[in-house]
Amino acid sequence: MTTAKTQTMLSARGLMKSFGAVTAADNVNIDIPTGQRVSLIGSNGAGKTTFVNMVTGYLKPDAGTIELDGQSIAGLGPRRITGLGVARSFQIPQLALDMSALDNMLVAAACNDGHQSFWRPAHASDRIDRAMAMLSKFSLEEHAHRRVSELPGGVRKLLDIAMALTGRPKLLLLDEPTSGVSVDEKFPMMDTISAALASERVTVLFVEHDMEIVTRYSDRVIAFYSGRVIADDPPSTVLDDPQVQRYVTGSIKRGH
Amino acid sequence: MTNSLKKTLLIGTALTVLFLAAGLAMPKWLLFLSTMALSHGLVSLGIVLLMRIGVVSFGQGFVFAVGGYASAMAANHLGITDAFLMVLIGGGAAVLCALPFAPLLSRYRGIFFAMLTLAISMVLYGILVKTEALGGSDGFNVSRPTLFGQSIASEQSNWLLYSVAVLVVGVLATLARIYVDSVRGLVSLAIRENELRVEYLGASVSQAVALNYLLASFMGGVGGALTLMSLGHIEPNFAYWTTSGEFVFVAILAGHHSMLAVFVGSFVVEVVRSFSNLYFPNTWQLAMGLFLLVVIRFLPLGLGSLWTNRRKKKTTGQEGGSA
């Protein structure tokens, strides 16, 4: 699944999306080469989540095209897009709360398999081994048998991402991976995620509000405002851009 | 074959043999009671499968009636009287009738799923009551089934019908347990908790719901056929909403983690129904209503939680092998 076919993993052209009077996407054009780490920034309502939602199939663009590794995906449903190699994590982790972390991972693996067995036990040792291996990539083994509802927020976010990565996607979208995580946990968390991603040649898009995270963990920053892309450059350039300073970060260059 | 599969098959076989043997020592009234408990329990087992995926059907009377009427008509009009064949016909007919509704139902949840299944069952009820060819509101009788070509002597009929029920339920409950412990079974539970995520992980939720609905339909149809054979009679009441309600009642009572609990629950209901009708008329619904309230309030996971490890706060993640 991780083997990309083309050099450009994601290509969006002329994306338009409105919700009544609100323009969430206004002629968005983005090309993302395979293997790049890109962060999407912008204040709330600027259009970055709308973009992510259109890429993952939650929303259908009003106009425009989206190509994943050369294949058109605009307007397809989430399930089909996942099948083509896209995975996402959620701002509020979407997990089966009453089940254990391990069970959540087993489910993620099963869904990605494409076919689910009617009789093979869910807790067969080979499946458990594989799930535990993924959990340990994110240092989550100790939580394997605990119910998700009992796990702290930061752990849940990591689990959410681990589940998304289970399918070995070509494109991974992380929706505010460090939001709701305490300041001193943010960097260790992003380090863990980066380490886990290092072994996979995944193209990563993440939505972030924290500019320090953006600077440290992305090769490229795309800034949104009012549904338009107002900047698209390496972090240092983007954060010095006066428009970005006005519409996204405020007058603070770095910070929370 | 993995250990947990072996364990399940072993337990399933052991329980089946145990209940078959127990049947030799039971008086006729207990055999009849148990047969009814097994037949009805099967319908509730289907509902449990649906509960595991997050929906509750308030209209299993639909498949229960289809199963009963189909096997009854097979016996009366097609001369198919073998008990096991009648069971297959009941189950098969139920699945066929449920099939057109499955894609539709799979898109509903909560109250609307319940109401749509209710409406469908009441449509069937309405049709059955007014169809004179099927006996109208009185229904019609069916003579005793045969077994492997031999007719069943009335002396042995209770035990033989009981044994048929034990065998059929034994097989289906064991298969249900395997399914519940399987990969699909675990994904079903996840769908119940967070279907959005499952969809984003790449699995089709509506297909899973439709599938579980069809499995539940098969069980409901088989239950209907078994009930028909025990009663020797079929009537539209099989499809009435209060009949459906009783099956839901047992499913709630049992909870959705133990297969055995469903049949224990069904047995308890049959016993209370019989005894209260005998000694305290007009109290069994009262007792059932109160009992249901207690279970909902204090045992939210049903009776089954009393002996599976679900009751503990932390789950171990290791299931397998429980009944």
Place this chain on the structure above:
Amino acid sequence: MLALTILFDGIIYASWLFIVALGLTLIFGVLKILNIAHGSFYAVGAYVTASFVSWSVGAGMSPAWSLLFMLLAALAVSLLLAPLVERLLLRSFYGRDEVLLVLVTYALFLILEDVTKLIWGAVPYYVTEPYMLFGVLDIGLMSYVGYDFVLIGFAIVCGLGVWWGLNRTRTGKIVLAVIHSNEIAASMGINVAKVCTLAFMFGIFLASLAGALTSPMISVQPGLASGVIIVSFAVVIIGGLGSIEGAAIGAVIVGLARALAVHTWPAAELFSIYIAMAIVLMFRPEGLFHRIQARKI
């Protein structure tokens, strides 16, 4: 002539059905509970009225008193039984899954089925004396019982009264706020618990009143509740849960469908209602006048 008969029959049936459905839809709107036991309160209203009327007729009183007894019966049920049920029973399950609450009301239905049998027995009651209170009207070639017109009038009054009460009074606006969102209402300082209790009592009042008013027209016997429940469900589903206009339109549709079937195609009498319910659920699950979003993927 047939058309007029069908129309009239349909409207009469729709009238008492509307009163029941109105209560059911209100309870759903405020408490978010689909009350399976609603028909049971209808039955209790009918039984209590039957007892009152039998007693009064036996004591030599004029049937004119029956109307008062009906009102008293409905009040008794809603003032004595309803608050008990809501406070002791329903409240301990608030916040739980919507289907679970339906099961709680199902348990209540089971309990009330036996309780009514234990109190009143299984023998049917016929208390037809009040039915002739308003005489018979001859319109053209047909004779109509005056009572039926009164029933229709009553239903209209109920409907308008509730609509006016909800939309034009201060109390009504408070109730509407709770219907919209009980969390927001609570944060505005509204005593949501009290509104819920009162709404439940009023809904039950309507159910038992309908039973009381209809009792002279039917035989009051076990099984009454389960029949009313299922038909009133069809009405609120068709009309839309939580909608008054929906309850009215739904009742009229169901009433006319049934009357049409009874007079032209008797075999369809029962399933016509449920086919209508199923069709609405398939194509417009929120009902014809929706207030809530159906859980449909």
